[in-house]
Amino acid sequence: xxxxxxxxxxxxxxxxxxxxxxxxxxxxxxxxxxxxxxxxxxxxxxxxxxxxxxxxxxxxxxxxxxxxxxxxxxxxxxxxxxxxxxxxxxxxxxxxxxxxxxxxxxxxxxxxxxxxxxxxxxxxxxxxxxxxxxxxxxxxxxxxxxxxxxxxxxxxxxxxxxxxxxxxxxxxxxxxxxxxxxxxxxxxxxxxxxxxxxxxxxxxxxxxxxxxxxxxxxxxxxxxxxxxxxxxxxxxxxxxxxxxxxxxxxxxxxxxxxxxxxxxxxxxxxxxxxxxxxxxxxxxxxxxxxxxxxxxxxxxxxxxxxxxxxxxxxxxxxxxxxxxxxxxxxxxxxxxxxxxxxxxxxxxxxxxxxxxxxxxxxxxxxxxxxxxxxxxxxxxxxxxxxxxxxxxxxxxxxxxxxxxxxxxxxxxxxxxxxxxxxxxxxxxxxxxxxxxxxxxxxxxxxxxxxxxxxxxxxxxxxxxxxxxxxxxxxxxxxxxxxxxxxxxxxxxxxxxxxxxxxxxxxxxxxxxxxxxxxxxxxxxxxxxxxxxxxxxxxxxxxxxxxxxx
Numbered sequence: 084x085x086x087x088x089x090x091x092x093x094x095x096x097x098x099x100x101x102x103x104x105x106x107x108x109x110x111x112x113x114x115x116x117x118x119x120x121x122x123x124x125x126x127x128x129x130x131x132x133x134x135x136x137x138x139x140x141x142x143x144x145x146x147x148x149x150x151x152x153x154x155x156x157x158x159x160x161x162x163x164x165x166x167x168x169x170x171x172x173x174x175x176x177x178x179x180x181x182x183x184x185x186x187x188x189x190x191x192x193x194x195x196x197x198x199x200x201x202x203x204x205x206x207x208x209x210x211x212x213x214x215x216x217x218x219x220x221x222x223x224x225x226x227x228x229x230x231x232x233x234x235x236x237x238x239x240x241x242x243x244x245x246x247x248x249x250x251x252x253x254x255x256x257x258x259x260x261x262x263x264x265x266x267x268x269x270x271x272x273x274x275x276x277x278x279x280x281x282x283x284x285x286x287x288x289x290x291x292x293x294x295x296x297x298x299x300x301x302x303x304x305x306x307x308x309x310x311x312x313x314x315x316x317x318x319x320x321x322x323x324x325x326x327x328x329x330x331x332x333x334x335x336x337x338x339x340x341x342x343x344x345x346x347x348x349x350x351x352x353x354x355x356x357x358x359x360x361x362x363x364x365x366x367x368x369x370x371x372x373x374x375x376x377x378x379x380x381x382x383x384x385x386x387x388x389x390x391x392x393x394x395x396x397x398x399x400x401x402x403x404x405x406x407x408x409x410x411x412x413x414x415x416x417x418x419x420x421x422x423x424x425x426x427x428x429x430x431x432x433x434x435x436x437x438x439x440x441x442x443x444x445x446x447x448x449x450x451x452x453x454x455x456x457x458x459x460x461x462x463x464x465x466x467x468x469x470x471x472x473x474x475x476x477x478x479x480x481x482x483x484x485x486x487x488x489x490x491x492x493x494x495x496x497x498x499x500x501x502x503x504x505x506x507x508x509x510x511x512x513x514x515x516x517x518x519x520x521x522x523x524x525x526x527x528x529x530x531x532x533x534x535x536x537x538x539x540x541x542x543x544x545x546x547x548x549x550x551x552x553x554x555x556x557x558x559x560x561x562x563x564x565x566x567x568x569x570x571x572x573x574x575x576x577x578x579x580x581x582x583x584x585x586x587x588x589x590x591x592x593x594x595x596x597x598x599x600x601x602x603x604x605x606x607x608x609x610x611x612x613x614x615x616x617x618x619x620x621x622x623x624x625x626x627x628x629x630x631x632x
Contacts (some may be wrong), residue, residue: 097616126298136624145386146521151566164502169200174427179474184541187499187536208570210563211579213556222546224560225267226488228323228463229418232381234389237288237322237337241560241571242270242479243542245470245491246292246327246395248276250340250349250361256517257281258530259500263537264288272491275327275363277352278315285534289320290420292395295337296363298353306367307379309386316387323419326376328367328396331424333433334442335399338363339466343511344520346349363525366545372611373410381416391419394471397426398448399441402615404455405601405608407474408592413610417464421447422491445471450584452488456603458592474498476547484563485580549553 125146132145141148149449154161161170170179178199185192200207228237244264249257257279264271264287271287273279282289291311293300300312318322329335340349340361348358370376376394384392398404411417425445427438431501445450449469456462469487473479474495481492494502501515508518510585515529552560555567585600596605608614 086092090219100279103430110203119606132173149309157371159506174319174472175474175494175498175504176447180504181294183495183498183540185472189539189543190506191544192547199521200624201494203571205573208481208568210477210484211567211569212553213586214553215556217553217556218630220549220558222549223542224545226466226561228391228393228466230417230419232417233384233391233419234392237391239323239466239489240545241483241539242454242473242545243269243290243489243491243538244271244496246272246274246290246325246492247296247332247497248274248277249352250339250344250520251518253513253516253519253528254281254348254353255525255528255530255533256497256500258284259528259533260496260537261285261287262530262534263496263499263541266416267541268537269541270322272325276340276349277354278318279348279352283318288322289318290323290325291316291321291395292325292327293365294363295365296353296355296361297369298355298363301354305364305368309382313386316383316390321387323391323393324387325395325422326367326380326383328376328394329399329424329442330395331426331442331445333398334397334426334435335365335431336437337365341509341511345632346520349520368420369386371613373406374414374610376407377410377414377418380418384419392577393420393422393466393468394418395422395424397424398443398451399449400615402607403613404452404612405592405605407454408459408461410610411461411465412459417461418467420466420488421452422470423452423487425469427472435480445469446482449482449486450586454523454585455592457486457585457589458596458599458601460590460593462589474544476544476551478547479544480560480563481550481568481605483560483582484568485565485584488561495544496537496540498562499537501536502527535629 089090102543117271132148135142137149139597140151141623163177167177170176180417182192189346224241224243225238227236227238244536246258247260251274258281261271261282262285265285269288270290271282272290273282273292275292275298276290277294278291293307297307298306299315302308315321341359342358345355345359345361347357352617370379380392380394384390394395395620396625413464423445426442427444449467453462453467454468456465466488467486468489468491469482470491470493472494473482473490473492479490497517502517505513505514507513511519511526513519516525519525548560552558552563555563557563565584566579567580568580569577570580570583572583587599591599592605594604599605608616
């Protein structure tokens with residue numbers, strides 16, 4: 084902020100000078116008006132630039148160097164709207180944003196003249212269709228969440244709103260999303276920022292997420308408060324609860340809500356001091372081992388009256404998912420679902436190098452978690468969800484074919500209620516009022532208008548999924564399998580996904596773990612610690628030597 088002021092105060096002062104000298108010139112003689120208007124402010128600005136010592140380029144090139152600042156500030160917008168083609172923009176290309184907006188607005192998403200994608204590119208993939216497509220595919224498929232340890236199962240849509248906290252998002256954004264969830268019959272994950280009145284206003288289905296800060300269910304020391312949790316989890320709108328272990332945007336880092344965003348209302352919802360930075364610790368205080376984690380999950384399920392409880396994590400070290408599975412086998416405690424978050428990042432602003440280089444990408448993490456559950460014979464009792472950059476029917480189908488039971492999306496639903504990818508989420512200056520606590524910016528976001536847009540986006544995306552599922556020959560996406568998804572591995576070769584990635588058969592980790600590629604990680608995993616039990620480098624080297632021999 085200080086840097087912005089320093090860069091803008093001088094041009095503002097120059098503008099005021101120009102007005103003053105223009106007025107003086109007009110009073111003296113209109114002949115002096117334009118010369119004074121143009122030269123005096125520029126001269127004053129040039130003298131300031133030449134004498135200041137902070138910016139080297141400006142000191143050597145007074146006034147002219149300011150053009151660089153102007154174009155540097157405009158660069159993201161010029162690139163997004165003029166330079167980039169429809170398919171290459173990042174994080175989301177123009178084609179993706181347009182598709183979401185079309186579906187949210189109820190406009191046609193059909194296109195003429197065929198695909199613009201390069202079908203010979205290494206990233207191209209497709210579903211193998213059937214000569215006998217299904218006639219009546221389910222265009223609103225659901226998945227029952229809850230095992231024999233759950234008293235109140237929940238039938239979840241296969242497409243839901245991923246975790247976004249009140250505080251990171253504005254009140255009007257939460258109201259819009261929850262209204263969309265209510266109208267569309269899907270769930271809205273609260274994020275770790277607590278259960279606010281805005282989440283409850285429209286009665287949309289909720290998944291209440293608890294992170295390491297236990298916001299909304301914490302004591303004065305920041306530890307988990309069972310009484311607060313039980314009271315709020317009893318609300319009829321709360322259908323499931325979720326323990327956040329890590330998120331794809333910043334795995335292993337916790338989180339920070341800047342003090343400028345911690346209003347009195349957010350302070351009350353989260354149970355933290357107002358106008359102070361709100362820190363989510365990197366790790367949990369309620370547990371430290373896989374067994375303790377499962378015991379905590381069982382406690383949450385009991386306190387919530389038997390509602391499903393799940394885990395959310397970005398996959399990191401490979402032995403850890405297997406440690407969770409071993410703890411399940413040893414204790415008999417089973418979470419009802421696991422959400423795998425992709426390391427591609429999300430709505431949460433994060434240090435760039437964490438988003439770029441830490442955490443397993445969604446599809447890789449999804450397959451690892453799928454293999455851990457299937458290999459241990461637990462997949463039929465524990466649902467698996469995928470969260471990360473999902474916005475289309477194809478994205479849903481791709482994840483479902485590789486082991487997911489449903490998908491969650493955050494940024495896709497943000498686009499549906501008006502996000503333009505300005506990427507000001509962490510600054511509190513979001514121009515659409517979605518990720519800011521500034522009431523003047525929130526004014527533009529009208530929940531009664533944007534909520535139905537979110538519901539339409541959801542419905543049209545599921546129709547797109549249904550068309551793909553029907554083309555493959557099925558009525559429900561649960562029947563999609565890896566071999567239905569074909570991926571190009573070169574300009575002249577494409578393979579089914581099950582010939583590119585490893586998909587373990589049922590129970591093999593119990594019967595013959597040494598026959599799998601996960602043997603070193605399985606041996607290293609232990610139920611009573613997240614630390615590896617063996618030297619993984621030594622184990623992997625031994626496995627590789629055995630394979631060569």
